[in-house]
Amino acid sequence: MSEEQIEKFVSQYKYEILNKALRISDNQTIRTVTFVEQLEATKLILSECYRIQLLRLPTNIIDLVLSHCKLSDISGLKSMLWLQKLVITNNPISNISDLQYLLNLTSLTVNTSNLVDIQYLKPLLNIKELELSENKIFNISVLQNLSGLQKLDLRTNQIVDVSILKYLKNLTNLNLNFNKIADISPIYNLVLLTELQLCCNAVKSTSAFRKLTNLTLLNLAQTDLVDIGSISSLINLECVNLEENDIVFIEPLLNLKHIQLNNCFSKYAVEDQLS
Structure with missing residues (x-):
């Protein structure tokens, strides 16, 4: 590409370069x-680059974001072995088999798509x-x-079954909001966790939290909890969301900076407080 062609591109297309990031939008x-x-x-x-074809990506690009591009086929990515970070968001893809070749990936996002099968992530050990x-x-x-x-x-x-979480002992942040999980016992030994989000699941017990003393953020909103006594051992908790539960009693948590309690108490707890 000649300097003249580059100048033409600069004048013709809407783009922005900031901190070595090139953004091309609405094209x-x-x-x-x-x-x-x-x-x-x-x-x-x-x-929003609806006609983009993933045929060849320059090797200087190690971080790629594809957002709202109406992509259903990402087979062109399989040759981009040097990619380290990849974000595919709001695209109607259901097949990610071509991602299994991107062994240098350290960060991967595929959200708001049609994914069901994620077996092809198995080789991505980095x-x-x-x-x-x-x-x-x-x-x-x-x-x-x-x-x-x-x-x-x-x-x-x-997601219903999270038994494999017991193998992921390096996790520091885990978000499982809005699933169908009832048994969270596999998180018992994830002692490095600092943030855990379980909003809108069928969690009935917090006994699995006892050893998670590094937690600073815990979201248990809309989980039908009654007894949360186990979280009293979480001495580093700073933010807790307990909204929309049926809790009877909350023990003091001394380091809390923020707590959400809207509609979290059972009617019996309220009656006890008023009596």
Whole structure:
């Protein structure tokens, strides 16, 4: 690409480069991004680029974001072996088999899509951060191989069984909001957790929390809890959400900075307080 062509691109397309990140948004004509290798960018953000074809990505791009591009086929990504971070959000994809070749990925997000099958993530042993929120996933057994995971976001799926979590002992952040989980005992030994979110599940007991003394944030809203005595041992808790439960009694938590209690007490607890 000549300097004249680059200047033409600069004047023709809506883009922005900030801290080596190139953003191209709301573009209905651009098809390829080979020109990016002429620019000083290591991160490429494509948003609402409906005609983009994932045929060849410059090797200087190690961080790629594909947002609202109407992508249903991501087979072009399988040759981009140097990618370290990948975000695919709000695209109608259901097949991620081509991601199994991206062994250098340390961070992967595939959210607000049509994902059900995530078995192809098994080889991605270098992943530290994984977000698969707002999909249709119910089987997460493959994740037991990703023992290096530190942040895992699976909110808004169809998950019932989380038994594999016992293998993910490096987790510090875990988001399971809006699933169908009743048994959370597998988190018992995840002692590095600092943030845990379980809103809108069928959790009945907090006994699995006793050893999670590094927790600073805990979300148990809308979980039908009655007894939360086990969280009294969580001495580092700063933020707790207990909204919409049926709790009888809350023990003091001395380090709390923020607590949400809207509609969290049973009518019997309220009557006891008033009597």
